[in-house]
Amino acid sequence: MIRSVFFVSDGTGITAETLGHTLLTQFEQVSFQQMSLPFVNTDDKVEWAVQRINRAAESDGVKPLVFSTLIDSQLRTHLVKCNGVVFDFFETFTGAMEKELGVTAQRVAGRSHGMGNVRAYSERIDALHYAIQNDDGATTRDYPMADVVVMGVSRAGKTPTCMYLALTYGVRAANYPLADDDFERGSLPAVLEPYRHKLFGLTVDPERLHQIRKERRRDSRYASMEQCLMEVRAVERLFKRERIPFFNITQRSIEEISAQLMQQAGLTRRI
Amino acid sequence: MIRSVFFVSDGTGITAETLGHTLLTQFEQVSFQQMSLPFVNTDDKVEWAVQRINRAAESDGVKPLVFSTLIDSQLRTHLVKCNGVVFDFFETFTGAMEKELGVTAQRVAGRSHGMGNVRAYSERIDALHYAIQNDDGATTRDYPMADVVVMGVSRAGKTPTCMYLALTYGVRAANYPLADDDFERGSLPAVLEPYRHKLFGLTVDPERLHQIRKERRRDSRYASMEQCLMEVRAVERLFKRERIPFFNITQRSIEEISAQLMQQAGLTRRI
Incomplete structure (x- = not known):
C-alpha cells in the first residue's frame, strides 16, 4: 500500500x-x-x-x-x-x-528561506563564488581570505563539501588536491605553509575510493586498488606528521561531513 | 535582552x-x-x-x-x-x-541527513560535478545530459542556482551566459538550438545588476548602469521572442529561485 x-x-x-x-x-x-x-x-x-x-x-x-x-x-x-x-x-x-x-508571533509568510538580510545573502553568494574559484587547487592567491583549506586525494569529497559549506554556513572554503608529487616529497607543498592553521584533511577508505574512481575511469592506474591504497596511506601519513586535523568521510553524507568539519575545525557560521 | x-x-x-x-x-x-x-x-x-x-x-x-x-x-x-x-x-x-x-516508528538516529540510499547520494554528487563542469558556458558537449540549461546575463544568479539545484534536488543544471554577441545577433546561439526545450532564463532588475557588478568591478563598462540596462532589455527581448520561460530573480533568495524554477520548468527531483 x-x-x-x-x-x-x-x-x-x-x-x-x-x-x-x-x-x-x-x-x-x-x-x-x-x-x-x-x-x-x-x-x-x-x-x-x-x-x-x-x-x-x-x-x-x-x-x-x-x-x-x-x-x-x-x-x-x-x-x-x-x-x-x-x-x-x-x-x-x-x-x-x-x-x-511574552510577545506575539509576527505571522509573515515566506521569511524562512527568503532573502533575509541582504548581507547574509551576499555572504553566501560570495562564499560560493570563492569555493568555485578556489576549487581543486586552481589558485592559492586568495588563501589569505579562506576560512578553511580542505585537503585530500582526488575524489575524497572536497568539492561538494566546500560548496555545501558556502551555501549553508557562508564559510569560505578552498580546496587543494594532494597527488603523487606531494607523496614523494612527504611534506606539505611549500605554497601551503603560510596557511597551515587553516588546513583540514579529508580521507576515505581505499575500497570506497577505488569504487568511486572506477565509475569515472575504469581500468586506469588512477582507479586501481593499488593506487588508491598507496594514496590513502600516504595522505594519512602526511596529515599525521604535519598535525593537520582530519577525518574519514566513508559512510558520511555531504551534510555530515560539513557539520563535522565545522565542529572539528572550530568554524562558526558567517550567516 | x-x-x-x-x-x-x-x-x-x-x-x-x-x-x-x-x-x-x-x-x-x-x-x-x-x-x-x-x-x-x-x-x-x-x-x-x-x-x-x-x-x-x-x-x-x-x-x-x-x-x-x-x-x-x-x-x-x-x-x-x-x-x-x-x-x-x-x-x-x-x-x-x-x-x-498503524506502525511503530523505528527510532534510528542520524537518518535524515545521513547517506540514505547510496544511489540518491551519487545522484547529488554527480549533479554537482555536472554543474561545476558546465558552469558559465564552459562547454556544451554534455548538454544532452542536462535536465535544464539556465541562461542569463553575467551575475544574474545562474551559478548559485545550478549548484543549489544539484545539492538539493539532484537535478543536472548547466548554465550559459549571454553577452554582447548574442544581443547583437538577436537570436539564440546556434549551439543551443538542439536544447531549446531545456532552456530556462533568469533576469534581474537593471538597478540590482548594476549594484552587484559594481561590487566586483567598480568604474567598468561592465558595471555601468547603461550597460546593465542594455543587457537586461536585450535578454528579456530574446527570452520573449524565442519563447524561453523566465522570471525575475530580484528580491528572491537562492532557495526561492530554485523552487520557482523547478515548478515553472516542470522539473522533478531526482532524489
Missing part, C-alpha cells in the same frame, strides 16, 4: 520538506509517494492543494499525510478542511513560544 | 536548525543568540549540552529555547531536565503519525 504525502508551504517548501522527510525516515516500512506544493499563498492555491490531496485520498483509499508550514491563519483554516491528516509545524510550536517569549 | 537558543541533534543539526530558524523568523522583535550542538549521541554529550544550556540560563536570567531532534528516548529524557524550554520535534509528531500509519 502506498501512502501519499504532501508538503504544503507558502514559500519554497524547503522547511516543510526537511521536517517531513526527517519524520518519514523513521517509517521505512511504509512506501510513501511524496509531492511538494510550494508557493501556496492565496485562497485559490489552497483550494487547488485541497483538491489534489482529496483526489489522492480517494485513489489511495487512505488519508494522505500533509506537512504544512503555512503561516496565514485563513489559509491554514482552509487547508485543514482537506481529507488528509495535517501536521501543522507553525501552529504546533508557536503558542508555547509566544507564551515563553 | 538576549534570549539564548540551542539546536540539539544526534546528527548534523540541520533539521533542528531549519525548524528553529523558521520559527524564530516570526519573532524578529526578540534578539536571539543561537548555538548549534550537533552529534549529541551519548549520555556524556547530552550532559555536556545540559550544562551549556544551564549556564546560558543563569547568565541570561531567562530560560533558553531548545529545539531538539533527538530520537533516542533515554537521551531525550535526559535533555528535558535542562533549565530551558525544550521543543521536542520528534516526540511532538511521532505519536500521531504512528496512530495514522
Whole structure:
C-alpha cells in the first residue's frame, strides 16, 4: 500500500520538506509517494492543494499525510478542511513560544528561506563564488581570505563539501588536491605553509575510493586498488606528521561531513 | 535582552536548525543568540549540552529555547531536565503519525541527513560535478545530459542556482551566459538550438545588476548602469521572442529561485 504525502508551504517548501522527510525516515516500512506544493499563498492555491490531496485520498483509499508550514491563519483554516491528516509545524510550536517569549508571533509568510538580510545573502553568494574559484587547487592567491583549506586525494569529497559549506554556513572554503608529487616529497607543498592553521584533511577508505574512481575511469592506474591504497596511506601519513586535523568521510553524507568539519575545525557560521 | 537558543541533534543539526530558524523568523522583535550542538549521541554529550544550556540560563536570567531532534528516548529524557524550554520535534509528531500509519516508528538516529540510499547520494554528487563542469558556458558537449540549461546575463544568479539545484534536488543544471554577441545577433546561439526545450532564463532588475557588478568591478563598462540596462532589455527581448520561460530573480533568495524554477520548468527531483 502506498501512502501519499504532501508538503504544503507558502514559500519554497524547503522547511516543510526537511521536517517531513526527517519524520518519514523513521517509517521505512511504509512506501510513501511524496509531492511538494510550494508557493501556496492565496485562497485559490489552497483550494487547488485541497483538491489534489482529496483526489489522492480517494485513489489511495487512505488519508494522505500533509506537512504544512503555512503561516496565514485563513489559509491554514482552509487547508485543514482537506481529507488528509495535517501536521501543522507553525501552529504546533508557536503558542508555547509566544507564551515563553511574552510577545506575539509576527505571522509573515515566506521569511524562512527568503532573502533575509541582504548581507547574509551576499555572504553566501560570495562564499560560493570563492569555493568555485578556489576549487581543486586552481589558485592559492586568495588563501589569505579562506576560512578553511580542505585537503585530500582526488575524489575524497572536497568539492561538494566546500560548496555545501558556502551555501549553508557562508564559510569560505578552498580546496587543494594532494597527488603523487606531494607523496614523494612527504611534506606539505611549500605554497601551503603560510596557511597551515587553516588546513583540514579529508580521507576515505581505499575500497570506497577505488569504487568511486572506477565509475569515472575504469581500468586506469588512477582507479586501481593499488593506487588508491598507496594514496590513502600516504595522505594519512602526511596529515599525521604535519598535525593537520582530519577525518574519514566513508559512510558520511555531504551534510555530515560539513557539520563535522565545522565542529572539528572550530568554524562558526558567517550567516 | 538576549534570549539564548540551542539546536540539539544526534546528527548534523540541520533539521533542528531549519525548524528553529523558521520559527524564530516570526519573532524578529526578540534578539536571539543561537548555538548549534550537533552529534549529541551519548549520555556524556547530552550532559555536556545540559550544562551549556544551564549556564546560558543563569547568565541570561531567562530560560533558553531548545529545539531538539533527538530520537533516542533515554537521551531525550535526559535533555528535558535542562533549565530551558525544550521543543521536542520528534516526540511532538511521532505519536500521531504512528496512530495514522498503524506502525511503530523505528527510532534510528542520524537518518535524515545521513547517506540514505547510496544511489540518491551519487545522484547529488554527480549533479554537482555536472554543474561545476558546465558552469558559465564552459562547454556544451554534455548538454544532452542536462535536465535544464539556465541562461542569463553575467551575475544574474545562474551559478548559485545550478549548484543549489544539484545539492538539493539532484537535478543536472548547466548554465550559459549571454553577452554582447548574442544581443547583437538577436537570436539564440546556434549551439543551443538542439536544447531549446531545456532552456530556462533568469533576469534581474537593471538597478540590482548594476549594484552587484559594481561590487566586483567598480568604474567598468561592465558595471555601468547603461550597460546593465542594455543587457537586461536585450535578454528579456530574446527570452520573449524565442519563447524561453523566465522570471525575475530580484528580491528572491537562492532557495526561492530554485523552487520557482523547478515548478515553472516542470522539473522533478531526482532524489
